[in-house]
Amino acid sequence: MEVLRTEALTINFGGLKAVDGVDFIIGDEIVGLIGPNGSGKTTFLNLVSGIYKPTSGKIIFQQEDITGAGPDAIRSKGIARTFQTNRLCLHLTVLDNMLLGLYSQQKTAWWQAIFRPAYSRAEIKAGIEKCFHILAHFNEELIKRCYDPVTTIPLIDRRRIEIARAIVGEPRLLLLDEPTAGLNAEETMQMIRDIGKIREDNRKISIIIIEHDMAVIARITDRVVVLNAGKKIAEGLFSEVSKDEQVRTAYLGG
Amino acid sequence: MINKAGAQLSRSLMAIAVSLGICLILYIALVSPLPITLLVLAIFLGLIVMGERSGGIEKIYAAMEEHKGEALVVAGIFALLLPLLVSGNNYLLHVVVMGGIYSIIALGLNFQLGSTGMVNFAPAAFYGTGAYTSAVLAVKFGISPWVGILCGLFMAALLGIVFGFPALKTRGYYLSLVTIALQVIFTLMIINTDWLGGPNGIPGIPGYEIFGFSFRRPLEILGMRLPYQTNYFYLVFLLLSLAALAASRLYNSRIGLAWNAIEQDEIVAATQGINLTKIKLLAFSIGAAFAGVAGALYAHYTSFIGNEDFDFNKSLVLICMVLLGGMDNVAGVILGSLLLTIIDEKLRDFADYRMLMYALILIIILIARPQGLLPKRNRKYQIKQDNNEGYNVTVTAGGK
Amino acid sequence: MSLVLSQAINAIMLGCTYSLVGIGFSLFFGVMDIVVFCAGDVAIFAAFSITALVSIVGLYAALNLALPPFLSTVLIVIAGASLTGVLMLALYRLVIKPFENKSALMPLLSTIASGVALRELIGIFYPQGRNPQTFPQLLPGGALSDFAMISWRNLIIIVATLLLVALLYLFVNKTKIGLSIQAVSQNREAAIMVGINWQQVVLITFLLGGFILGIGGFLVASYYDVVRFDMGSMYGLKGFCAAVVGGLGNVYGAIVGGLLIAFIEVFVSAFVPGGTAYASVAAFLMVVLFILFKPEGVIGEKTIEKV
Numbered sequence: 001m002e003v004l005r006t007e008a009l010t011i012n013f014g015g016l017k018a019v020d021g022v023d024f025i026i027g028d029e030i031v032g033l034i035g036p037n038g039s040g041k042t043t044f045l046n047l048v049s050g051i052y053k054p055t056s057g058k059i060i061f062q063q064e065d066i067t068g069a070g071p072d073a074i075r076s077k078g079i080a081r082t083f084q085t086n087r088l089c090l091h092l093t094v095l096d097n098m099l100l101g102l103y104s105q106q107k108t109a110w111w112q113a114i115f116r117p118a119y120s121r122a123e124i125k126a127g128i129e130k131c132f133h134i135l136a137h138f139n140e141e142l143i144k145r146c147y148d149p150v151t152t153i154p155l156i157d158r159r160r161i162e163i164a165r166a167i168v169g170e171p172r173l174l175l176l177d178e179p180t181a182g183l184n185a186e187e188t189m190q191m192i193r194d195i196g197k198i199r200e201d202n203r204k205i206s207i208i209i210i211e212h213d214m215a216v217i218a219r220i221t222d223r224v225v226v227l228n229a230g231k232k233i234a235e236g237l238f239s240e241v242s243k244d245e246q247v248r249t250a251y252l253g254g
Numbered sequence: 255m256i257n258k259a260g261a262q263l264s265r266s267l268m269a270i271a272v273s274l275g276i277c278l279i280l281y282i283a284l285v286s287p288l289p290i291t292l293l294v295l296a297i298f299l300g301l302i303v304m305g306e307r308s309g310g311i312e313k314i315y316a317a318m319e320e321h322k323g324e325a326l327v328v329a330g331i332f333a334l335l336l337p338l339l340v341s342g343n344n345y346l347l348h349v350v351v352m353g354g355i356y357s358i359i360a361l362g363l364n365f366q367l368g369s370t371g372m373v374n375f376a377p378a379a380f381y382g383t384g385a386y387t388s389a390v391l392a393v394k395f396g397i398s399p400w401v402g403i404l405c406g407l408f409m410a411a412l413l414g415i416v417f418g419f420p421a422l423k424t425r426g427y428y429l430s431l432v433t434i435a436l437q438v439i440f441t442l443m444i445i446n447t448d449w450l451g452g453p454n455g456i457p458g459i460p461g462y463e464i465f466g467f468s469f470r471r472p473l474e475i476l477g478m479r480l481p482y483q484t485n486y487f488y489l490v491f492l493l494l495s496l497a498a499l500a501a502s503r504l505y506n507s508r509i510g511l512a513w514n515a516i517e518q519d520e521i522v523a524a525t526q527g528i529n530l531t532k533i534k535l536l537a538f539s540i541g542a543a544f545a546g547v548a549g550a551l552y553a554h555y556t557s558f559i560g561n562e563d564f565d566f567n568k569s570l571v572l573i574c575m576v577l578l579g580g581m582d583n584v585a586g587v588i589l590g591s592l593l594l595t596i597i598d599e600k601l602r603d604f605a606d607y608r609m610l611m612y613a614l615i616l617i618i619i620l621i622a623r624p625q626g627l628l629p630k631r632n633r634k635y636q637i638k639q640d641n642n643e644g645y646n647v648t649v650t651a652g653g654k
Numbered sequence: 655m656s657l658v659l660s661q662a663i664n665a666i667m668l669g670c671t672y673s674l675v676g677i678g679f680s681l682f683f684g685v686m687d688i689v690v691f692c693a694g695d696v697a698i699f700a701a702f703s704i705t706a707l708v709s710i711v712g713l714y715a716a717l718n719l720a721l722p723p724f725l726s727t728v729l730i731v732i733a734g735a736s737l738t739g740v741l742m743l744a745l746y747r748l749v750i751k752p753f754e755n756k757s758a759l760m761p762l763l764s765t766i767a768s769g770v771a772l773r774e775l776i777g778i779f780y781p782q783g784r785n786p787q788t789f790p791q792l793l794p795g796g797a798l799s800d801f802a803m804i805s806w807r808n809l810i811i812i813v814a815t816l817l818l819v820a821l822l823y824l825f826v827n828k829t830k831i832g833l834s835i836q837a838v839s840q841n842r843e844a845a846i847m848v849g850i851n852w853q854q855v856v857l858i859t860f861l862l863g864g865f866i867l868g869i870g871g872f873l874v875a876s877y878y879d880v881v882r883f884d885m886g887s888m889y890g891l892k893g894f895c896a897a898v899v900g901g902l903g904n905v906y907g908a909i910v911g912g913l914l915i916a917f918i919e920v921f922v923s924a925f926v927p928g929g930t931a932y933a934s935v936a937a938f939l940m941v942v943l944f945i946l947f948k949p950e951g952v953i954g955e956k957t958i959e960k961v
Contacts, residue, residue: 049525075527089518092511093632099508100515104527106508110536113507114500120507128635147632169527373759420946426758427689428945431898434891435938446931566887570766577763610774613767620764621752 001027003206004173009057011047018043020230030207032221040230041210042084045175049081050074076104080171082162084178088150094161095146098131101165134168138194156187167198176209180216192219269321270328272314277332280592284346288600319634333491337484344481351483353595354490355548360575360591361501362544365537368581371517372421373430376437377572380542382564383410384549386450389459389559399462403550410546411539418538422531437566444561455560459553486555497544502584513537574616580626589627661924667808667877669916670815674870675893676908681863684839684903685856688761692769694890696738697871701881702776704734704872708790727792735868742864777883786882789875811873818869831858895941901951910952
């Protein structure tokens with residue numbers, strides 16, 4: 001079952017092709033996106049999540065062409081993401097950050113916010129309950145700290161909150177950009193478990209993950225795609241791809 | 255259980271006491287000469303700072319949030335009695351009416367400046383749009399001022415969308431220059447349009463009437479004759495309460511959250527599904543609508559409006575109110591507007607020095623207390639933890 | 655034809671005065687990344703200082719006893735401009751330095767407020783300060799040519815601006831401290847890392863900027879022949895517009911911006927029926943459109959926002 005497909009996806013930054021004709025497909029699975037620094041991995045996620053508009057090529061999500069749609073429209077269609085440098089709204093509380101993840105699911109319009117009918121009240125109530133439910137999966141402690149600004153939360157928990165914020169809105173596709181960056185070995189193991197749990201709880205979430213730590217890739221991905229200089233140079237099982245000669249020269253340093 | 259009930263009661267009393275205290279501070283600031291007003295302001299600020307240092311203020315905030323109802327009732331009763339307390343002094347009442355009108359605009363401006371972090375140097379233009387719309391309709395077409403309020407609201411909201419358009423494309427200094435330019439253009443257009451009275455303004459604007467009772471006539475209750483400002487005082491504070499309720503509900507909704515998210519990080523906001531165009535324009539149009547209502551009130555209160563009521567200086571004053579009170583804090587914004595209006599009126603006695611002192615006060619606030627009297631708070635929802643059923647969430651109506 | 659030409663010269667003169675304030679804005683923005691909104695009022699402060707030196711102190715008459723009039727004018731203008739340079743330093747210390755690394759709104763508001771304070775101080779303490787003051791005739795007024803009414807004064811305003819810009823160019827490109835200013839404008843962190851004394855650069859920039867603003871104030875007062883205490887707000891706003899149209903932080907762009915705004919103003923009021931009243935409206939509208947559709951300025955390059 002195909003979830004997302006890109007056809008010859010290309011973006012040009014003033015002559016530099018950061019992503020160059022990438023054909024990519026993901027079904028009900030976890031796909032790892034790997035490649036050396038500057039190979040266009042993050043740019044690829046930025047294209048899929050609508051932050052950049054592709055120069056050419058197509059993005060098809062659940063049989064629908066979403067090429068050129070804005071980030072908000074793409075989020076509403078069911079693609080959520082996290083960022084490489086953890087980007088929570090630092091001065092908002094844990095709960096507010098979580099509720100932001102539900103924004104695209106909620107329907108309360110501005111006049112309903114003012115007159116606050118029963119419907120809107122129920123929506124806020126259900127929203128908070130759902131946020132707590134998701135947070136509980138990652139770290140119960142975070143529920144107790146739900147009114148603390150994110151600035152006071154340790155890094156591992158910030159990463160968890162960012163992932164929790166992405167999945168609370170029940171996306172069909174989750175894009176994770178280096179979820180273990182800055183974590184120590186033990187925290188990395190916890191993060192691997194957390195990500196595994198997302199798939200266990202909900203088989204209907206496909207994940208694209210960018211990761212530098214090959215141990216993580218080896219453990220949690222079903223398949224990997226290798227980018228180099230904006231081009232796809234290999235794809236398949238990690239165990240096979242890691243033996244590929246081209247990949248070794250480009251990435252693993254021969 | 256008894257301890258719990260006792261603690262509950264003491265917190266409730268604390269909320270009432272604090273609410274009464276703030277009302278008294280405002281009252282003393284209102285009736286005293288300028289030096290005492292400034293002294294009271296300094297003491298008030300000192301108390302807040304002391305509370306913040308010792309952490310005691312958190313208890314007060316918690317009590318106020320928990321017992322919002324009681325605190326509001328006290329403030330409401332105080333407001334109802336105020337005309338009697340100042341024993342019909344029409345000048346003092348005038349000051350409070352203006353304070354109420356500015357509070358409404360400042361609440362609207364806060365959506366842009368405080369919640370969304372979009373600089374807007376043109377709130378006076380929105381205010382003026384409301385005033386001119388309602389005044390022209392009443393003077394030239396004989397349309398009821400009550401309808402005028404709605405028209406003023408609508409026209410200001412439209413202008414808000416026009417002025418908000420630049421905020422979609424630009425930020426920071428560029429946005430401030432655009433809004434300053436739009437504000438100046440607005441003033442110049444009014445001066446140069448004879449149909450709007452040009453530099454002479456619009457005189458003879460009728461007052462409000464309800465069932466044949468004119469708001470411009472003294473109010474007689476319980477055998478007391480209160481000046482006509484009393485009528486406007488009640489009207490303005492009714493509308494201010496509604497505005498404050500709307501503002502705090504917006505703040506506590508997903509819309510307010512979206513505004514805050516945009517202020518923090520636009521790209522993250524967009525990737526959460528927030529339509530930046532729509533939500534930013536909403537901050538401008540709702541904010542402008544508030545100012546439009548205030549403008550209509552002002553026009554039918556003073557009976558004369560001119561371009562100098564709605565110029566760039568007025569915009570600056572309005573921005574100062576939001577800053578002084580505390581950005582994105584509904585209670586703070588109202589407090590800031592009331593206090594600054596009072597100080598502003600007191601400075602009238604020093605005609606020549608008024609603007610100078612104004613400027614100095616602003617600089618001192620910016621250096622000494624940039625976060626305002628009441629700083630931004632973390633958004634709280636009423637959540638009661640229940641062991642059996644997980645989390646029981648109730649949502650309460652917001653207020654001041 | 656001669657009307658068009660005389661209006662064009664008029665516009666160039668006005669543009670020169672706007673440019674100088676624009677240059678001030680751009681200098682400050684380049685080094686500090688802030689908009690010093692009181693620049694217009696600082697410039698008008700110079701005009702008042704010069705008026706005071708001439709009409710109250712009688713310096714011009716005294717100097718004329720010993721020196722040729724041209725030289726005494728230069729001396730007085732330099733004295734006035736130096737005064738504003740020092741004033742700018744004081745303002746930096748009082749209302750700008752406390753807001754380093756704070757939200758951009760803070761220094762903007764504090765400089766707006768100090769602009770208000772400055773003009774009110776003039777209004778209160780200058781004798782009859784709230785009334786318009788005749789600006790002393792320091793520049794020769796005679797006509798240079800009958801055709802298109804080019805006067806000595808026009809020529810001097812334009813030449814003085816060009817001279818000042820040329821000196822600025824030499825200073826910024828040929829002196830050590832000038833090169834430091836450039837380095838800080840381009841990348842503050844890197845400049846500090848290679849050992850540039852940032853604080854010193856800032857102080858010198860403010861001194862220099864204040865000096866340029868002072869000359870701008872002298873020229874604008876000579877252009878109108880009259881100074882008012884509240885002239886600074888509009889003058890400053892036009893200068894800010896010039897800086898933005900030219901690309902904030904781009905000193906030479908500010909000249910183009912100033913000329914563009916002045917041309918629109920002058921030509922709208924001269925050639926559009928009933929346009930006099932709407933000249934400023936047209937100029938501001940142009941600025942708004944510029945910011946919306948070409949925010950990088952006339953000569954700036956578009957940058958890609960990094961995600």
